[in-house]
Amino acid sequence: xxxxxxxxxxxxxxxxxxxxxxxxxxxxxxxxxxxxxxxxxxxxxxxxxxxxxxxxxxxxxxxxxxxxxxxxxxxxxxxxxxxxxxxxxxxxxxxxxxxxxxxxxxxxxxxxxxxxxxxxxxxxxxxxxxxxxxxxxxxxxxxxxxxxxxxxxxxxxxxxxxxxxxxxxxxxxxxxxxxxxxxxxxxxxxxxxxxxxxxxxxxxxxxxxxxxxxxxxxxxxxxxxxxxxxxxxxxxxxxxxxxxxxxxxxxxxxxxxxxxxxxxxxxxxxxxxxxxxxxxxxxxxxxxxxxxxxxxxxxxxxxxxxxxxxxxxxxxxxxxxx
Amino acid sequence: xxxxxxxxxxxxxxxxxxxxxxxxxxxxxxxxxxxxxxxxxxxxxxxxxxxxxxxxxxxxxxxxxxxxxxxxxxxxxxxxxxxxxxxxxxxxxxxxxxxxxxxxxxxxxxxxxxxxxxxxxxxxxxxxxxxxxxxxxxxxxxxxxxxxxxxxxxxxxxxxxxxxxxxxxxxxxxxxxxxxxxxxxxxxxxxxxxxxxxxxxxxxxxxxxxxxxxxxxxxxxxxxxxxxxxxxxxxxxxxxxxxxxxxxxxxxxxxxxxxxxxxxxxxxxxxxxxxxxxxxxxxxxxxxxxxxxxxxxxxxxxxxxxxxxxxxxxxxxxxxxxxxxxxxxxxxxxxxxxx
Numbered sequence: 001x002x003x004x005x006x007x008x009x010x011x012x013x014x015x016x017x018x019x020x021x022x023x024x025x026x027x028x029x030x031x032x033x034x035x036x037x038x039x040x041x042x043x044x045x046x047x048x049x050x051x052x053x054x055x056x057x058x059x060x061x062x063x064x065x066x067x068x069x070x071x072x073x074x075x076x077x078x079x080x081x082x083x084x085x086x087x088x089x090x091x092x093x094x095x096x097x098x099x100x101x102x103x104x105x106x107x108x109x110x111x112x113x114x115x116x117x118x119x120x121x122x123x124x125x126x127x128x129x130x131x132x133x134x135x136x137x138x139x140x141x142x143x144x145x146x147x148x149x150x151x152x153x154x155x156x157x158x159x160x161x162x163x164x165x166x167x168x169x170x171x172x173x174x175x176x177x178x179x180x181x182x183x184x185x186x187x188x189x190x191x192x193x194x195x196x197x198x199x200x201x202x203x204x205x206x207x208x209x210x211x212x213x214x215x216x217x218x219x220x221x222x223x224x225x226x227x228x229x230x231x232x233x234x235x236x237x238x239x240x241x242x243x244x245x246x247x248x249x250x251x252x253x254x255x256x257x258x259x260x261x262x263x264x265x266x267x268x269x270x271x272x273x274x275x276x277x278x279x280x281x282x283x284x285x286x287x288x289x290x291x292x293x294x295x296x297x298x299x300x301x302x303x304x305x306x307x308x309x310x311x312x313x314x315x316x317x318x319x320x321x322x
Numbered sequence: 323x324x325x326x327x328x329x330x331x332x333x334x335x336x337x338x339x340x341x342x343x344x345x346x347x348x349x350x351x352x353x354x355x356x357x358x359x360x361x362x363x364x365x366x367x368x369x370x371x372x373x374x375x376x377x378x379x380x381x382x383x384x385x386x387x388x389x390x391x392x393x394x395x396x397x398x399x400x401x402x403x404x405x406x407x408x409x410x411x412x413x414x415x416x417x418x419x420x421x422x423x424x425x426x427x428x429x430x431x432x433x434x435x436x437x438x439x440x441x442x443x444x445x446x447x448x449x450x451x452x453x454x455x456x457x458x459x460x461x462x463x464x465x466x467x468x469x470x471x472x473x474x475x476x477x478x479x480x481x482x483x484x485x486x487x488x489x490x491x492x493x494x495x496x497x498x499x500x501x502x503x504x505x506x507x508x509x510x511x512x513x514x515x516x517x518x519x520x521x522x523x524x525x526x527x528x529x530x531x532x533x534x535x536x537x538x539x540x541x542x543x544x545x546x547x548x549x550x551x552x553x554x555x556x557x558x559x560x561x562x563x564x565x566x567x568x569x570x571x572x573x574x575x576x577x578x579x580x581x582x583x584x585x586x587x588x589x590x591x592x593x594x595x596x597x598x599x600x601x602x603x604x605x606x607x608x609x610x611x612x613x614x615x616x617x618x619x620x621x622x623x624x625x626x627x628x629x630x631x632x633x634x635x636x637x638x639x640x641x642x643x644x645x646x647x648x649x650x651x652x653x654x655x656x657x658x659x660x661x
Contacts, residue, residue: 060411101442110410111443114433121400123434125407125415132351132389132413152430155400162395229629316445317479319503319596322531 002212008278010054011210013287015266018069020291021078022300025068026261029245035086038099041069043240046265047172048073050213051140051233060108060126062119063102064172065237067112070142082298083280088305095308096316106238108137116177117150119143120169124156127165127230130194135274138166138224140217142253146177148191157232161198164229168220171234172207178243179251192234200230207235211272272299327490330521332514335489336454339496340379340416342525344386349416350500354418354454355399358383361393363509366475375420376456376515392532398424402453403431409451410526416500419455421467422509427472433578436505437480450503452496457485457648458549458599459636468636468643470548470600472517475507476576477604482506482530483534487551489519491574494528502530511549511599530575533583539567542593542657545584545610546570550597550629556654568595568657576606584610585618592623593660597653602630627656 003011022042028034041048044066052061052073063070071081084091084102091097092104113119123141130137147153148171159297160167161223171191175182186263188194195202199222205212213235220231238260242249249257273279338532343350357379358372368387373380383391394401398419405415406560417427425432439447444572459468476483482504486492492510499506536551537558546554551572558568571587573579588594594614598607614626629648637643 062407091444093442093446096444097442103443103446105410105443105447110407111439111447113435115430118403118430118435121403121431122407122410124400124404125409125413126411127407128351128404128412129408129411132349132408152399152403155395155397156403158395159397159400159404163392316441318482319440319448319450321482321504 003214003278005278008184008273009283009287011049011214012269012279012284013291014049014052014073014155014271015210015269016287017078017291017294018042018045018048018072019123019266020295021068021072024295026241026245028299035087036098038085038245039066039243040239040241040245041066043260043265044172044174044207045069046210046213046269047170047207047235047237048142051168051170051209051217053214054217055140058108058137060110060137062110062139062141063110063112063289064119064142064144064147065114065116066144068099068103070112071102071104071109073262074109075107075253078294079300079301081301083305086302086305087308088302088307090301090305094312094316096312105167117143117147117152120147120153120156123167124159124165126179127167130166136225138168138221139170142170142171142172144177145171145173145175145182145186145191148194149177157198157200157230160230161200164227166224166227168201168217168224169229169230169232171232173234174237174239176243176251181251190234194230195232200232202232202234204234204236207237208263208268210265211268234278326523327520328523329518330489332489332492332517333376334467335493335521336378336496336510337380337382338521339493340382341385343497343500346380348415349412349414351390351392351413352379352382352416352418353394353405355394355396355420357418358388358391358393361388362632374418376512378510378515396424398428399431402573403426403435405451405453406431406439406449409449410447414450416452416454419453420575422455422457422471422502423466423469425471432481433478434465437478440470441480446503448503449505452499452506452508454508454510456512457509458513459631459643460513462638462640462643464638465635470509471575472507473600473605476606478503481577483509483550484530484574485509486574487514487536487572489517489521490526491534493521493655494526495530495574497527509548514549514552519590528574531578531580533571533573533580535587536555536570536572539569540567540591541566542595542625542660543584543587543591544568544570544595544597544653544657546572546597547576547606550599553648553650554597554653556650557657560650560654561657566657566661581613584613588614588618589621592621594622594626595629595653595656595660597602597629597648599631599648601633602628603633604628624660627659629653629656
């Protein structure tokens with residue numbers, strides 16, 4: 001599917017917004033203003049955005065512990081996201097989920113997940129519901145190279161294949177499961193090669209190139225919507241920050257990181273899009289300014305949001321008990 | 323109002339509840355290993371090879387088709403997680419975990435996903451699903467097919483746990499569980515499948531969180547769970563011959579637990595025996611004993627007695643398994659010890 005100017009603008013806006021969000025979160029976390037654990041998505045923007053550019057409002061995604069980028073790509077507003085990270089009452093989970101469980105089911109975002117490999121079975125479920133109800137919805141299941149080694153991921157790909165579920169599995173291979181390199185933890189040369197075991201299409205793409213991701217996702221989503229079942233896309237990428245904030249990243253060299261930063265997916269796409277006349281320099285500037293402004297506003301919103309009332313500890317466990 | 327009944331087995335009661343709920347709500351689906359059986363085998367397109375490993379779901383695929391009665395691979399994490407995801411996005415799945423002992427291979431999807439989604443998402447999700455699972459010793463099925471383990475699930479916030487003891491309760495509680503908007507684990511004791519009882523015809527729902535007095539008496543309170551209700555009724559007959567009239571309280575659901583029904587009975591009798599086939603540490607037996615001693619201590623005339631399985635896996639050899647499972651004799655002995 002050829003990129004239009006509107007789509008290119010949307011893609012660039014989402015990628016820049018994710019980058020701005022994550023860079024600000026890193027600072028806020030370092031300043032002690034965000035409690036708990038945060039895992040940042042910067043560097044991987046092209047994967048979430050390239051895939052979600054093929055989805056609509058009724059589609060679903062499942063996510064990982066590194067979920068902020070997935071939220072933003074799926075259209076979750078940044079203000080309630082930021083309030084959630086701050087643990088505030090106006091957070092999208094009322095301050096009960098935090099970074100690791102950030103979710104917005106109303107926008108088809110079925111939750112970041114603190115369990116590596118927790119999401120793929122859930123994606124089969126939303127796929128099954130869509131199939132049973134005939135809604136036409138597709139579910140994109142994001143998982144990392146670490147989760148590629150979890151049994152749940154294999155069970156889910158097999159289940160989706162035998163039931164021909166409208167699911168696309170997206171392996172975000174950033175090279176490391178926490179500190180352990182993919183070359184050590186993965187017996188396959190490419191995670192995508194495993195698709196052969198499930199008799200589904202599998203493709204490895206450059207996860208730094210949002211256009212490649214967008215095109216691969218387009219094929220997979222079309223196949224899923226036709227009722228032909230799941231696909232596996234492996235997007236090879238790189239995370240700019242550590243596994244979690246506070247990680248000293250001793251397992252990667254400064255040269256490696258610098259090389260990846262040189263080929264930054266945002267600047268690469270900005271150049272491609274302007275060269276092809278899809279975006280103007282003015283567009284780029286407006287997107288950047290707009291993203292910064294939206295993050296400023298999100299932080300202000302989060303800071304002004306009240307703390308959850310203590311009695312909120314006891315609510316939302318059940319729809320009704322007794 | 324007189325409700326029409328017929329005599330039916332516990333197995334038939336569960337099958338009937340599933341049939342009625344599948345007919346009532348198009349969002350209800352069944353899924354599990356061999357719930358129909360024979361998928362894709364010629365001749366079984368709309369027929370079941372098994373209908374569940376013990377025939378509990380027999381006949382449902384003929385009526386509702388393979389789109390709604392789904393045989394699964396032996397991938398408990400995969401399909402139970404799929405039930406969670408489907409429940410969160412609009413279906414009302416009933417998944418079968420063949421034996422509860424298999425929870426080890428899928429607990430993350432039950433505990434970290436199904437049970438916690440609603441809370442972690444600040445109430446912006448619901449997970450209306452049921453996991454039916456077989457429990458219980460006495461089948462000579464040995465260490466990995468015979469446990470009860472309902473205390474493990476009862477411990478977990480976000481889950482409801484239901485343990486029926488009679489055909490009518492099985493029907494009414496399963497209907498309530500399927501209609502409930504929270505995840506429910508429904509425990510079926512395999513030695514109960516062939517017992518018979520009076521089964522209300524048609525739509526029949528037993529509200530979760532309501533205990534039932536299975537026998538009235540003022541001599542001692544026996545709180546019994548699942549199949550232990552049947553053994554306690556036997557013990558009560560023997561004790562009646564000695565002039566001891568026990569009251570048997572069947573909690574029916576462990577979470578939520580009908581605290582008041584248990585406390586009211588103990589306030590009347592002053593004596594408590596808890597009969598629980600599960601292992602004894604951190605169990606329903608200790609939980610109910612704690613409930614009564616913390617909230618009705620002044621009403622107790624004797625220390626509570628707990629009749630449970632020992633702190634061991636379930637043994638295979640019939641002579642050993644018979645030692646493992648509480649008996650009517652042990653229950654009667656425990657009641658006498660409170661007098």
